[in-house]
Amino acid sequence: MSSLRTLSVLEHEVIPIVNGDLTSGLLRVWLTEVEAQILLNLNQVRKGFCQRVAGGIKLAQYCGVVKLGTCILEVLPKVGMNVDCAAGELDRARTALLTMLHSARYLTIAEIGSAPQTQVKAPLLDVFIEAFLHCALVQAKRGLISKYVGAEDNLPVIKGRFNAHGHLRHNLGKPHLLNCDYDEFTPDNAYNRAVKATLEVCRAWIQVSATQRLWFETYSRFSNISSIRTSSAAVARVPQDRTTRRYHALLKWCEWLLNMSSPTMSAGTADAPGLLFDMNKLFEAYVTRLEETASDDHQYVHSQKPQMTLATLQGAGVFTLKPDITVWQTEPGQKAPSITRIVDAKWKRLSPLAPNWGVDQGDIYQMLAYAIRYKCNHMELVYPGPDGTISQLQDLPVFRIDVGDNSERTIWITVRAVALWGT
Known part of the structure; x- marks a missing residue:
């Protein structure tokens, strides 16, 4: 893999397709026709991942790593306000993605979790491999499972x-x-054999020398384990119980990285690479985690529930409502908690210079439906901060909606932004 080029692009970016090397030297990123077809084939398992447009392939909201036959495609979230990719934006976008993945508990990445970073310059696949190596080394030092x-x-x-x-x-x-x-x-069992198989697969993918040294240190801990060839699906079938709980994160890394080595993927078919994340769902999980961290002993945070229907048709409920986050509060002397806030996470860009900061009218209608059906007066629309931070934000809008002829009820919809990395 060291001979493969790495393409770093942003979500929703259009990647040009070239038919030769005459113009490729003038472009920051480019794909051949064969590589473009592999990406289009991914739509069979990642619906809406990309589409063919005039001039190239336009990506959607999925971010992560795709291994093609001749290159590695690194798709990063769009966090800057500039239309084009500005200097340093790729590093900031990589940091934002890793921070959200760690905070939302999708992945365990110790370096991101221990101290917020301003920039991550290493290729995303190298960061993933390094996190896997740290995870494997920690378990090996604790003692391999027997x-x-x-x-x-x-x-x-x-x-x-x-x-x-x-x-x-x-x-x-x-x-x-x-x-x-x-x-x-x-210790020479299916669990440790899966780890060693993953170590042997990912060695050739490492580009950073420090990660190479970490690989040798980790591999030496598994030197007495049999070498086998296995697959992501086989690792997923390995039984897990309370005695193997500490290997859960490690085996998940094995699944993802082994999926990157899928022979059918390298042949150009539609096997999913396993390291792609829907930014809408990831941002929702990230905001949910922030709400859980900020809650106190009398608050409860629920994701995607309770589900209710907005209306009825011939006695049956229609138009299902499923708020991203509901915050419940238990008041003194109250038997059951009640909903005090409904939060909806929007992976969209705020526009400080636009009227109402560019908040979509449809999102306001959605929050109004929640407010009426769930009988909640305090709603929040949460967006990523422009340029990934919130240090420069001022005067975010708060929409007031009076319900009833006599304004007997007031609904407040607050627009809030969250940082995507430490400030």
Whole structure:
């Protein structure tokens, strides 16, 4: 993989298609016709991932890494206000994506979680591999998981169960040996074999020398484990219980990285690469996590519930409502908590110079429907801060809606922005 070029692009960007090398040197990023077709094939499993437009391939809201046959495509979130990709925007976008993935608990990335970074310059795939290596190394230092593994061998004494058929087949001329089936408690099991297989697969993908050194340190911890070839689907089928709970994050990394090495993907079919994230869902999970962190002992935060219908038609409920986040409060002397706020996360760009900051009219109608059906007066629309921060934001709009002829009820819809990395 070290010979493959890495393309760093932003969501919704149009990637030009070139048919030769005459013009490719003048472009920041470009695709060949074969690479473009591989991306289009991904729509079979990632509906709406990209589309063909005049001049190239236009991406949608998915971000992450796609491994093509001749290059690595790194898709990053659009966090800047400029139409074109400004200097340093790719590094800031990479930081924003990793921060959201870690905070939303999609991935465990220790460096992002321990101290907010201003820029992440390493390629996204290298960052993912480094996080996997750290995760594997931590578990190896704690001690590799050991499990009972079935084995068959010719032994001088009976161990486990004597196998008469195997003894006749192997030991007719060896009276001093007995063929036995037994269980051996060993770290050389499916869990650690999956980790070693992933280590061997991702070695060739590493571009940063520090990550290479970390790979050698981690691999040495698994030197006594058998080398096998496995797949992401096989790792997903490995049984997990309370005794293997500490390997949960590590095995998830194995699934994602092994999916990157899918032979069908490199051949150009529509197998999903496994390292793509829908930014709408990721931002919703990120905002949910922020709300959970900010809540106190008397507050409860729920995601995607409760579901209710807005209207009825012939006695049946229609137009299902499913708010992103509901915040519940328990008041003193109150038996059951009640909804005090409804929060909707919008992965859209605010426009400070536009009327109403560019808030979409349809989003206001949606919040009004929530307010009426859930009988809640305090609503919030949450957006990513322009340029990924909120330090320069002032006078974000608060919309007031009076309900009833006598203004007997007032609904407040507050627009709020959140930072995508530490300020």
